[in-house]
Amino acid sequence: MTEEIIRTENLTKNFGSLEVLKGISTTIRRGEVVSIIGPSGGGKSTFLRCLNLLEEPSGGKVFFKGQDITDKKLDICKFRQSIGMVFQNFNVFPNMTVLENITLAPVLEKKVPKAQAREEAMALLRRVGLEDKAEEYPRKLSGGQKQRLAIVRALAMQPEVMLFDEPTSALDPEMVKEVLNVIMDLTRSGMTILIVTHEMGFAREVSDRVLFICDGVIKEEGSPDQIFTCPHDPSTIKFLSMVL
Amino acid sequence: MDKIIGLLEKYYPVYLQGLWGTLWISAVTVLLGTVLGVLVAVLRMSRSKALNGIAGAYIEILRGTPILLQLYFFWIGLPKLLPFLELSDTQCIVVALVINASAYIAEIIRAGIGAVDKGQWEAARSIGLTETHLMTHVIMPQAVKNILPALCNEFITTVKGTSLASVFFVGELMTSYRSVQAATFLALESLTIVGIIYFLLNLILSRLLRVLERRMTASD
Ligand SMILES: Nc1ncnc2c1ncn2[C@@H]1O[C@H](COP(=O)(O)OP(=O)(O)O)[C@@H](O)[C@H]1O
Ligand SMILES: [Mg+2]
Numbered sequence: 463m464t465e466e467i468i469r470t471e472n473l474t475k476n477f478g479s480l481e482v483l484k485g486i487s488t489t490i491r492r493g494e495v496v497s498i499i500g501p502s503g504g505g506k507s508t509f510l511r512c513l514n515l516l517e518e519p520s521g522g523k524v525f526f527k528g529q530d531i532t533d534k535k536l537d538i539c540k541f542r543q544s545i546g547m548v549f550q551n552f553n554v555f556p557n558m559t560v561l562e563n564i565t566l567a568p569v570l571e572k573k574v575p576k577a578q579a580r581e582e583a584m585a586l587l588r589r590v591g592l593e594d595k596a597e598e599y600p601r602k603l604s605g606g607q608k609q610r611l612a613i614v615r616a617l618a619m620q621p622e623v624m625l626f627d628e629p630t631s632a633l634d635p636e637m638v639k640e641v642l643n644v645i646m647d648l649t650r651s652g653m654t655i656l657i658v659t660h661e662m663g664f665a666r667e668v669s670d671r672v673l674f675i676c677d678g679v680i681k682e683e684g685s686p687d688q689i690f691t692c693p694h695d696p697s698t699i700k701f702l703s704m705v706l
Numbered sequence: 707m708d709k710i711i712g713l714l715e716k717y718y719p720v721y722l723q724g725l726w727g728t729l730w731i732s733a734v735t736v737l738l739g740t741v742l743g744v745l746v747a748v749l750r751m752s753r754s755k756a757l758n759g760i761a762g763a764y765i766e767i768l769r770g771t772p773i774l775l776q777l778y779f780f781w782i783g784l785p786k787l788l789p790f791l792e793l794s795d796t797q798c799i800v801v802a803l804v805i806n807a808s809a810y811i812a813e814i815i816r817a818g819i820g821a822v823d824k825g826q827w828e829a830a831r832s833i834g835l836t837e838t839h840l841m842t843h844v845i846m847p848q849a850v851k852n853i854l855p856a857l858c859n860e861f862i863t864t865v866k867g868t869s870l871a872s873v874f875f876v877g878e879l880m881t882s883y884r885s886v887q888a889a890t891f892l893a894l895e896s897l898t899i900v901g902i903i904y905f906l907l908n909l910i911l912s913r914l915l916r917v918l919e920r921r922m923t924a925s926d
Contacts, residue, residue, distance in 0.1 A: 539836050542832060542833070542834040547828075547832035549825060549829065551825050553825035553826060555830075555844055556848065557844070566833070566835075567833040570836075570843065571834050618833075619833055619834060
């Protein structure tokens with residue numbers, strides 16, 4: 463068995479009286495690519511956001527490499543540095559250039575020398591085809607370019623796992639491909655990835671495992687072939703019949 | 707018209723002195739009001755329910771009562787509360803103006819920060835920035851763009867607000883009007899002069915501020 467990166471134990475989350483996560487237990491191992499699918503409002507984003515404590519879980523535990531990160535005594539910033547996240551709405555920093563977006567956290571939080579941070583950022587930008595945009599401000603970028611920037615901004619911290627929350631849902635159709643290609647490239651490099659997506663073809667192609675989350679629980683999980691060709695749970699069958 | 711020119715010729719030092727009073731009182735009010743306002747805004751946004759509540763009450767009370775009442779309150783109350791300081795009327799009034807402005811400025815700051823997209827906080831946290839770096843590098847640079855124009859408006863409001871200080875004969879423009887009127891019985895003429903000075907002052911200020919604003923948005 464390869465090393466576990468993230469493990470949740472009976473993770474729950476309530477917003478007031480609304481139970482959004484009703485006990486999620488799963489383990490993500492190093493190098494695994496796990497897709498999360500499910501209907502809107504089922505708790506997929508909330509689950510992802512609990513993994514780096516953007517949302518504080520109401521109950522249960524989240525472990526990062528065996529350490530319980532819900533422990534209040536821990537410095538959560540240190541853990542977040544190892545857990546990259548990419549959002550549906552990019553959330554690039556508009557007040558900084560592309561290069562500054564990428565070097566900000568390495569320089570501030572990891573004390574990487576500026577010159578080295580710039581060099582590494584340029585290498586990342588080349589990898590996603592944005593090297594000629596290094597000195598631009600994000601407002602000059604297309605949606606697809608912004609999302610590629612958001613991905614390399616996360617990668618610059620050399621995370622051990624990347625969380626993607628519907629990274630292509632806010633994109634015009636012609637830009638979906640360029641972002642999926644970058645993620646595809648990442649999966650080949652051995653990155654551990656957890657991705658919420660509505661791109662079923664992509665999920666099927668890149669995943670080692672698919673989780674179907676609905677009504678705050680993992681209703682079904684399995685290999686992509688099993689989930690997409692012979693789902694067992696009635697809610698999975700219903701969901702897939704609507705989106706495929 | 708002749709009378710106005712006559713008044714100006716004879717009493718222009720009084721008006722200049724008043725203009726100077728209005729200017730420095732406004733500048734001090736906005737400067738110190740901003741410092742205090744930042745503090746109140748920080749408390750207002752703190753996670754502590756108690757601090758949050760106190761700051762909230764402070765803001766609501768100051769925004770919910772007339773400024774003239776507040777000026778009286780401090781003018782009468784401060785010397786009684788802190789007799790050893792031997793505060794002058796002017797000092798009491800400036801303290802009152804600063805405290806009043808701080809409430810409005812705290813709200814301006816809070817709104818300016820609140821207008822920054824929630825996603826920016828999340829993205830900054832997700833790459834592991836500390837809360838301090840998150841504020842200094844990501845949120846505040848964006849919030850300042852929302853805050854500065856409103857703060858400039860507050861400056862103009864303050865310039866006009868200082869006229870209330872004349873009730874206490876604190877040397878500013880309205881006090882100049884009262885002095886000249888008392889000496890000459892030319893009320894309308896003196897009012898007109900002071901009115902024109904206020905108008906020109908605010909006209910120049912708002913133009914200056916607009917240029918500043920344009921510079922800021924241009925750098926975006
Ligand atoms: N901050 C919040 N406050 C209140 N309710 C929330 C909040 N975030 C999410 N929810 C609710 O939680 C449920 C699950 O949301 P979400 O995790 O975004 O689902 P998904 O990503 O699967 O579409 C939804 O009903 C949503 O309205
Ligand atoms: Mg979602």
